[in-house]
Amino acid sequence: MKEITTKTEHLIINDIGIIECKTFPNSYLNLEDAIENLNAVKALANGKKVPVLVDITETKGGSKECRDYYASEEAANIQSACAMLVESSLSRLIGNFFLGLNKTKFPLKLFSDKNEAIYWLQNFINDER
Amino acid sequence: MSDKEEILTEMVEMIGAMARLDFSRRLDIEITNEPINLIAFGLNMLSEELENNIVIRSNLEEINSNLEKFSYTVAHDIKSPLNSSKGIISLIEDEVKQYNNQGLNEYIEILKNINDRTRSMIQGILEYSKSNATNITMTSIDLNDICTKLARDYILKKEIHFSIEEDMPTLVYNESALIQILSNLISNAIKFNDKEICEISIFCKERAFDYMICVQDNGPGIGKQNMKFIFDLFENLQSINEDSTGIGLTIVKKIIMEMNGEIWVESSLGEGSKFFFTIPKSTPLVQEKSPKHSHTFNSK
Numbered sequence: 001m002k003e004i005t006t007k008t009e010h011l012i013i014n015d016i017g018i019i020e021c022k023t024f025p026n027s028y029l030n031l032e033d034a035i036e037n038l039n040a041v042k043a044l045a046n047g048k049k050v051p052v053l054v055d056i057t058e059t060k061g062g063s064k065e066c067r068d069y070y071a072s073e074e075a076a077n078i079q080s081a082c083a084m085l086v087e088s089s090l091s092r093l094i095g096n097f098f099l100g101l102n103k104t105k106f107p108l109k110l111f112s113d114k115n116e117a118i119y120w121l122q123n124f125i126n127d128e129r
Numbered sequence: 130m131s132d133k134e135e136i137l138t139e140m141v142e143m144i145g146a147m148a149r150l151d152f153s154r155r156l157d158i159e160i161t162n163e164p165i166n167l168i169a170f171g172l173n174m175l176s177e178e179l180e181n182n183i184v185i186r187s188n189l190e191e192i193n194s195n196l197e198k199f200s201y202t203v204a205h206d207i208k209s210p211l212n213s214s215k216g217i218i219s220l221i222e223d224e225v226k227q228y229n230n231q232g233l234n235e236y237i238e239i240l241k242n243i244n245d246r247t248r249s250m251i252q253g254i255l256e257y258s259k260s261n262a263t264n265i266t267m268t269s270i271d272l273n274d275i276c277t278k279l280a281r282d283y284i285l286k287k288e289i290h291f292s293i294e295e296d297m298p299t300l301v302y303n304e305s306a307l308i309q310i311l312s313n314l315i316s317n318a319i320k321f322n323d324k325e326i327c328e329i330s331i332f333c334k335e336r337a338f339d340y341m342i343c344v345q346d347n348g349p350g351i352g353k354q355n356m357k358f359i360f361d362l363f364e365n366l367q368s369i370n371e372d373s374t375g376i377g378l379t380i381v382k383k384i385i386m387e388m389n390g391e392i393w394v395e396s397s398l399g400e401g402s403k404f405f406f407t408i409p410k411s412t413p414l415v416q417e418k419s420p421k422h423s424h425t426f427n428s429k
Contacts, residue, residue, distance in 0.1 A: 064177040067174075093170065
């Protein structure tokens with residue numbers, strides 16, 4: 001399986017083993033969506049811990065439960081690192097919460113350039129379980 | 130007032146509320162990249178996160194305060210028998226120096242008692258710290274069955290009249306926790322009973338959100354002064370003796386609270402006591418029976 005589409009995002013595993021996720025325009029994520037999306041990451045990665053690129057440039061955010069889940073131990077068991085692609089003020093604002101109040105248990109960085117994000121994520125490709 | 134002015138007023142009110150540590154407010158806005166909406170959205174998220182952090186902090190403060198109180202009480206209460214031992218050892222020393230063995234047996238007996246009491250106290254503290262609701266297994270429990278079995282264990286040992294309501298519900302709870310709760314309440318009722326025949330009734334009442342179970346006795350009752358302390362670890366450590374670690378009710382309360390229930394007592398001196406505890410209905414009811422009757426057990 002190379003790609004999965006969930007209710008709120010499209011996920012694809014690229015040639016170098018990074019999972020690229022793009023949330024749908026105007027999507028607002030709840031806990032169920034976060035669980036569905038991380039399960040999709042898990043399925044694409046065959047249970048391995050992988051670096052993930054999440055493009056949230058067009059999202060409308062997520063509930064507190066959703067943010068907590070993305071910052072949880074469970075998420076850290078699935079993702080070795082996360083590059084968050086932010087462009088708009090709104091997506092940058094959401095991203096900043098994941099750097100502080102919803103701090104993840106894995107390295108997370110905000111990018112506005114996809115190539116830079118992919119370059120950074122390559123450091124975590126071999127970080128398998 | 131324009132929409133923007135209205136939302137700005139709401140923001141000011143929300144910031145005021147947050148300053149008063151009231152994080153319950155949320156701004157009703159459309160999520161867009163408009164600066165005013167972004168600020169409102171950010172405030173909503175901040176409020177949600179801070180609300181959570183405040184709850185965590187207040188729980189931690191309570192734990193810290195209990196820990197401080199606990200450490201002080203344990204240190205104080207363990208110091209007390211050690212001081213007594215020191216006094217007795219000095220007396221023994223004097224007698225030995227004077228080749229006078231008259232009081233030795235008595236002193237050794239006192240030392241043994243102090244030692245037993247200290248061991249019981251430490252045992253009680255260990256039991257308390259081990260009793261928690263984590264890793265618990267919930268099973269379906271027939272309340273009648275469990276009460277009947279417990280009653281049979283006790284009536285073999287003492288003259289007791291048990292009255293157990295028939296047709297109590299089958300509940301989902303942790304079995305060993307429920308046995309520990311009921312055993313403690315029953316054994317206390319027996320231990321402190323001052324009547325020729327100890328009478329114990331157990332009944333259950335279904336309420337809107339929980340099941341309320343009551344263990345009633347015909348013992349001496351509890352005075353108002355003591356009622357507020359009987360579940361308190363820090364008070365109960367004082368009452369430890371050779372037969373008891375003294376903190377059974379504290380452990381019972383801890384178990385019940387950790388499983389989202391409550392415990393309380395209704396009593397007055399000379400009129401027996403009723404200990405009530407609750408099992409929430411979120412711990413789902415598997416089976417319910419009706420109507421209500423009761424059956425009795427008599428020892429001897």
